[in-house]
Amino acid sequence: MENALELRGVSRAFKGFALQDVTLDLPAGTILGLIGENGAGKSTTIRLIMNALARDSGEIHVLGVDNRSREFLSVKDDIGVVLDEAHFPELITVRQVNAIMKDTYRRWDEALYFQYIQRFELPEKKPFKDFSRGMTMKLAIAVALSHHPRFLILDEATSGLDPIVRDEILDLFAEFTREEDHSILISSHIISDLEKICDYIAFLHQGKLLFCEEKDRLLETYGIVQGELELPEEAVAGHQRGKYGTKTLVRRDLVPSAIPVEKAGIEEIILFLVKGEQIQ
Numbered sequence: 001m002e003n004a005l006e007l008r009g010v011s012r013a014f015k016g017f018a019l020q021d022v023t024l025d026l027p028a029g030t031i032l033g034l035i036g037e038n039g040a041g042k043s044t045t046i047r048l049i050m051n052a053l054a055r056d057s058g059e060i061h062v063l064g065v066d067n068r069s070r071e072f073l074s075v076k077d078d079i080g081v082v083l084d085e086a087h088f089p090e091l092i093t094v095r096q097v098n099a100i101m102k103d104t105y106r107r108w109d110e111a112l113y114f115q116y117i118q119r120f121e122l123p124e125k126k127p128f129k130d131f132s133r134g135m136t137m138k139l140a141i142a143v144a145l146s147h148h149p150r151f152l153i154l155d156e157a158t159s160g161l162d163p164i165v166r167d168e169i170l171d172l173f174a175e176f177t178r179e180e181d182h183s184i185l186i187s188s189h190i191i192s193d194l195e196k197i198c199d200y201i202a203f204l205h206q207g208k209l210l211f212c213e214e215k216d217r218l219l220e221t222y223g224i225v226q227g228e229l230e231l232p233e234e235a236v237a238g239h240q241r242g243k244y245g246t247k248t249l250v251r252r253d254l255v256p257s258a259i260p261v262e263k264a265g266i267e268e269i270i271l272f273l274v275k276g277e278q279i280q
């Protein structure tokens with residue numbers, strides 16, 4: 001299997017918002033970060049992928065299967081999902097979650113689940129309603145990982161976690177993809193998180209996918225030129241004029257070699273591409 005996920009021309013309109021014509025591939029064995037500001041359409045995209053929301057048009061294949069086919073029901077066993085509003089019944093405890101998941105997933109691994117519970121220091125007897133946001137996310141991540149999925153789909157799974165735990169969890173995700181054919185789709189508005197672990201970056205802006213590109217390719221393609229320099233028009237991808245002078249995002253290959261080009265970070269690239277000409 002080449003792609004863990006394929007979206008072709010996927011659209012869905014709500015009143016006041018439309019996800020428009022999204023096409024992307026997530027090659028098996030890689031991590032794709034779906035970046036976008038609040039309301040850009042990340043959760044909508046993920047709900048469409050899980051077929052929890054009907055699309056208006058387009059095609060979606062997950063692990064090689066059309067997500068509207070009957071076969072998709074069995075494919076769900078191979079997918080670990082963490083949604084941004086991960087919810088369990090109010091009075092349920094960590095132990096009861098284990099009992100339920102045992103009946104839900106064919107490959108539920110009780111020992112592995114309790115390893116994660118210990119690693120995340122989650123209380124085994126506390127009712128879910130008394131969990132903090134961070135504890136909720138950790139529980140959802142433990143569940144998602146404990147039925148041996150091949151594909152993790154994570155919607156804002158690191159938000160609400162403190163920096164140390166976030167780092168630990170990002171390492172866990174990177175570890176997950178070390179096994180052949182293990183893939184991850186992870187959405188976030190925290191670009192620095194995704195920059196660290198992702199192979200591909202997809203950027204959603206107001207319901208449109210502005211790009212889906214290999215991270216290293218983005219870093220190779222773009223650079224920053226400081227100051228007001230004469231640049232070929234086709235080399236310029238965005239300007240920022242601030243208190244400390246002008247910065248220009250450029251396509252490196254189109255800049256004359258005499259002009260020094262600095263490295264651009266993913267965050268910088270995205271900000272420039274979205275905001276374009278900006279007076280700070």
Ligand SMILES: Nc1ncnc2c1ncn2[C@@H]1O[C@H](COP(=O)(O)OP(=O)(O)OP(=O)(O)O)[C@@H](O)[C@H]1O
Nearest residue numbers: 014015017036037038039040041042043044045189
């Ligand atoms: N069921 C719905 N009915 C009407 N509008 C909806 C529905 N679901 C989502 N929307 C709208 O679609 C837009 C995109 O929402 P979505 O949750 O996909 O964004 P997001 O990128 O995940 O944002 P966030 O980072 O805030 O979670 C929002 O304007 C939201 O109000």
